[in-house]
Amino acid sequence: MLQFETEDGTLGVELTKLTVAGWTGRDLAAVQHHVEELAAIGVPRPSTTPLFYRVSPALATQAPEIAVLGDETSGEVEPLLVRSGGVLWIGLASDHTDRGLEAHSVAHSKQICAKPVSGKLWRYDHVADRLDSLQLRCWIEEDGARKAYQDGTLANILPLATLLEKAPLADGEAMVCGTLAAIGGVRPAARYEMELADSELGTLGLSYAVKTLPVVS
Template sequence: MKFQTETGVLEGAPERLIVAGWTGRDRAAVDHHIEELAAIGVPAPSGVPLYYQCAPALLTQETQIQALGEETSGEAEPFLLKQDGRIWLGLASDHTDRALEAHSVAASKQICAKPVADVLWPFEAVSPHLDDLVLKSWIEEAGSWVPYQDGKLASILPLEQLMQGAPLTDGTAMLCGTLPAIGGVRPAPDFRMSLSDPVRGQSIDWSYRTATLRIIS
């Protein structure tokens, strides 16, 4: 994978991928969401937050992915990468199979590719004002782009706390959780996302399309 940074191109292939889940900072809201999902058959997590283990080969910078069936969807998330002793912040989508989620959240995450934007910021450059960073996404519906997620990283557990729960060794990447979907979680073939830094006046933007593979049984 290749990333643009403020000092040049960073190349690397992560050797470990962690997908953090249940990372909302409002614990009461997280517990309520767990109860809602349990009511429709989604198993409750064994811990909060939870650090799912996924294959690093799922990370991709392709602008089109393939997914099995029509019940998968993306969600924008902060992306952390530790390489050569340094931590970087970027943007990724935890594309997930929502039908499989009812049987196993871990399996639902492992089955889908994880699109990653090609820009990284030095973590130390944004760490003093992480809560001010704005995470957004849009989906295409009926030919128009519709807001899907919109909020600050203040809604997610501090990234330093997540790194304490799952220490990043060299070659480790982590997706750090997400924001609620406006209008509810739903599939869409086209997904756009951004992470913007109002303090430094910079943003990371990425988009991708999902091609659906027909389920044969």
């Protein structure tokens, strides 16, 4: 059971379905260029774009630390959509993914890592008229220093309404909606700090540490 703070009080949600939307860039030419770049290093091309990956709802976590296997995983700041009690909510999530496993299967790479989610949600209809202006930011801890990792607005990804049309949410379901390019490239980090900022409602925050487990054989 996930517990969220909202303007209406505490909201408990037991997720029955979790979807991770991929290849959601609004610039379709840039998306195709990225597909070709990844294909050149062995990452399978998506069957369509955007693509909606189903992962276990149990992967969603509000723990302050996640454990990952090996040193090839990394997080991404993304908007989170949750439907509960007939209301659509927006929050923040990290699509933590095993980058090494991506070359075998993107779907497998997403299923193997926990998906941290924020402890607070806003009503979607309270920001629906200005979604493109919402700011996504992420900082990482790297070599003991805090560094800017991602920074942009939701105007860089497909409209959330479009994603909902393609992958509707029923009560108890959630979707992680896509991300921004990483400053300096995608890479592992010891800690992630993220925020979703709105000019009227302020910010939603999410932070978590990463514990790397050894790969043994």
